[in-house]
Amino acid sequence: GQNIDQPTEMTATEGAIVQINCTYQTSGFNGLFWYQQHAGEAPTFLSYNVLDGLEEKGRFSSFLSRSKGYSYLLLKELQMKDSASYLCAVREDTGFQKLVFGTGTRLLVSP
């Protein structure tokens, strides 16, 4: 079966750091993706991890531990425009590269 869990909502203050966690139990694993989705818009790609460790990309970093089935997305120097949903998605090693999405975490950044 597939189970990808994320907190439903988080709040943070402009300029702060926030960590969004994701735990997964899937039938296969061939990479984990983080997407950002503003309300009513398409998901946009943020980061990708397939090996254990930290991937850094500007204000955003993503970490993966395959043995623990765990990832997090770290957002630094938060800006108001970072208010969005953040989707954790696992690519299983079966099938044609489809992604299985978690429920998403709605992040609200306040002044």
Place this chain on the structure above:
Amino acid sequence: EPEVTQTPSHQVTQMGQEVILRCVPISNHLYFYWYRQILGQKVEFLVSFYNNEISEKSEIFDDQFSVERPDGSNFTLKIRSTKLEDSAMYFCASKPSGTGDNSPLHFGNGTRLTVT
């Protein structure tokens, strides 16, 4: 930057009617997908398409759904007889081939389908 385009942005239809949702994937991409997102819920996989045939489909993708790539650019999702529970945002996505496993899915802006 090339993007996936979807039309229409919003479609309203009556229960039982057929709808066709249209997508133009990025031109050099070879893997195509449809996902849907019911309001307030997670993004759900419907179907993947590669080499002019369905490569995988979910339980949601039953006999009322079909996909087609009628020419070299368009990729369509047809819902034969819509139901109220088909109301959702439908996203088309595409992915290149041969660029490594870290190539992400590129999503279109979606078609909001409202079934009344």
